[in-house]
Amino acid sequence: MDWILFLVFFVLFVAMLLFADEWFWIPMPFMLTYLVRALNAM
Numbered sequence: 841m842d843w844i845l846f847l848v849f850f851v852l853f854v855a856m857l858l859f860a861d862e863w864f865w866i867p868m869p870f871m872l873t874y875l876v877r878a879l880n881a882m
Contacts, residue, residue: 843874845870845874846871846875846878849870849871850871852867853871
């Protein structure tokens with residue numbers, strides 16, 4: 841589940857980076873949090 845959520849937020853991050861670059865940082869904490877959880881580094 842953590843990998844799926846990471847991928848969802850990663851796609852949202854890239855989409856916002858392309859279309860609304862001043863707001864790209866909004867999904868970044870969620871993306872990084874689920875990446876850490878998926879890698880079991882927490």
